[in-house]
Amino acid sequence: MKLTDISIERPLGITMVILALVVLGLFALPRLAVDLYPEMELPIAAIITSYEGAAPAEVEKMVTKPIESAVATVSNVNEIRSYSQFGNSMVLVIFNWGTDVDAAVNDMRDKVDLIKGMLPDDAGTPMSLKMDPNTMPIIMFSVEGPDLVRLKTVAEDTIKPRLERIEGVASVSVTGGKEREIRVILDPAKMVTYGLSTAQVMQSIAGDNIAGSAGTIDIGSNELSIRVLGEYNKPDDLKNIRINLATGSSIALGDIATIEDSFKKNATISFMDGQPSLGLNIMKASDGNTVQVAEKVLREVDDLNKILPADTKIITVMDQSVFINDSISSVTEHGLLGALFAFLILYLFLRNLRSTLVVVIVIPISIIATFAMMYFGNQTINMLSLGGLMLGLGSLVDFSVVVLENIYRYRQNGYGIIDAAKQGSSEVGGAVIAAAMAQVLVFVPIIFVQGLAGVIFKPLALTVSFSHLAALFAA
Template identity: 45%
Template sequence: MKLSNLSIKRPIGLIMIVLGILALGFVSLRNLTIDLFPEIDLPVAAITTTYSGAGPQEVEQLVTRPLESALSSLQGIDTIQSTSQPNASLIILLFQNGTNLDNALLEVRERVDQVKGMLPDNAGDPSVMRFDPQQTPIMALGLAGTDLSRLENVAETQVIPYLERVDHVASVTTMGGLTREIQLVLDQAQLRQYGLSAGQIAQALQAENRSASAGVVSKGSQEQQIRINGEFTSLRDIASTLIPLPAGGHITVADIAEINDTFADESTITQVNDEPGLILSVMKQSGGNTVEVAERVGKAIGQIQERLPEGIELTVVMDMSIFIRSSIDSVLQNLIIGGGMAVLILLLFLRSIRPVMVKI
């Protein structure tokens, strides 16, 4: 039986089938994740290793080459690219298409663990990462104000905690701004007089600046853990730290050093709307809808701005959802234009509206 005859004889059944297909399509459309790029798994892995105080040649000979030798025999590797720079080594592994990246990363970690013991003592543990194009910021926010020293504290205490509570926001990172730093300017003459070195001062400070467990106390039927908070909370704590002398006795840090509460040297300068500021990068959770997350963050920005101190402004610098909305609008516009052109062409050839409606 032809479809046209079946449609004429069973119109109600055909209408129900069409309505069922439309309902299924509507539900699927609502649950469809909207993103700028499709979810793909690129066969790329990266191994990063830090080596503080080393030049590019030392990094290449002592870190990069041992790791390359261990990784070059892995199955499925297409290309190995390495970069040795001061204080760091970067190795990028390009696998052949079709390689199971999960299994490949397990083998990479096993090879790295075998070589890790051969690396210099000052080198950090190699970090194995996979390249995921989804792990890119969906929004960049600018926090600007005249007092740059306040921005870092405002971002960490007010802005970031609020944004990370937004649904499907994974994390928020900062770039720029001033980072507080406590500097100790040692008196070299005093160090020579007491027979001390800078390393001994650093060890004494590290030993004092830590918390520890002091055991368990029984209270009725319960056991409570006792914790001693020994971390520094003020400059006075640092100044009064005792330094043991080789000949016996103790001195304090204030006797041999000048303590400065300042900021770390700026390696980058960030400006937002021609004012000093810092950038907040918003990352969404895997599988999240970029457009919906951006809309929720936009609403949160208005609520945060009401709580910020006077003179500090939070604005949107970059929004990936704008490009997604533009792409969707372009598709809808082309769909409408294409449908209209098809109707006009049918009307031109058929010269009657009734057969055109039947064709549609």
């Protein structure tokens, strides 16, 4: 029995199926992640290593080259690029499209661990990172206050932990502010006079600046742990450090150097309205909903502003969710406007309000059913998926118009309602299915396109295909 015959002879059953699709779509809609662009996994990873004080040529020879040789043996590597700068090395590894980047990064990290011993002692631990566009900050805040030192303490001890506890927040980074640093400025003339080198002084400072466990002591039935507290907290502590001389005697560090309690040189400086401030960058989890996470963060910031000191404020500088909501609202508004124009054009030609409503009702049914298919297809609501939905909006009513017009023709020839519906829909059913499949097949190949184009346009192709299949079923 044909689907059209089932629809005509069992209207209640078909109505329940349509209602089930609508309910399923309405259930899926709030659970769809909302983002600006589709989720993109770029096959690119980076290995970043710090080597303070080293020139670019030295960084390339001692750090970059060994890391390049190690990661070259990782499978599915397409290209390796490296950048050696003053005190810093970055190796970019570009994999073939379709590679499981998480597994490749883990493999790459294992290879780098094998050559850690070959790197200079002063070099930092290589960090392996996956390039993910979704790790860009979704919200940027500015923290204002009179004292940048106290402000940074408040930001790191109070604000940052509370924001990182929010569901969907991956990390919070603090930029700007002042960080305490005790500087030891050596006197070159005295260093030469006493025959000392910078390495000797550094070794003496590091040898005394120790804190940690030193074992245990058994006292009767009790076991007590011993902890050494030898870290320096004040400049005067450094002045009294004794440095051994070649003559067998020693000299205090304060006699050959000036000790300053200062602040670390900032790599980044944040300003708000011309005044120094702190910057807070909020990164969401890879599977987080940008709009929902932003709403939770903003609510938490409102609560923080109430408990922070009166002279400290958290101000929103950039909120990606605002742009996403505006963009989606704009697309939705134009989609509704297009549906209204479709209704007016159909009424102008059909000249029958009842027939027009029968055709136009296909639009919301198709769109809501599309949301259900997007949910089960692991898609998100973004600019491209909504664009695909709006792209197929005009053609969603085409199938219904053809079926309805043919049924109307049979009615004009004297057929009854049931017979006209059966004959009219079955006569053009094959043509309508062929037309719908032709439009779907135009977009389906985009799903299999490799590279960045496939990642970007796959949601558009899927949405157009889903909406046309839903419209075909409704017709």
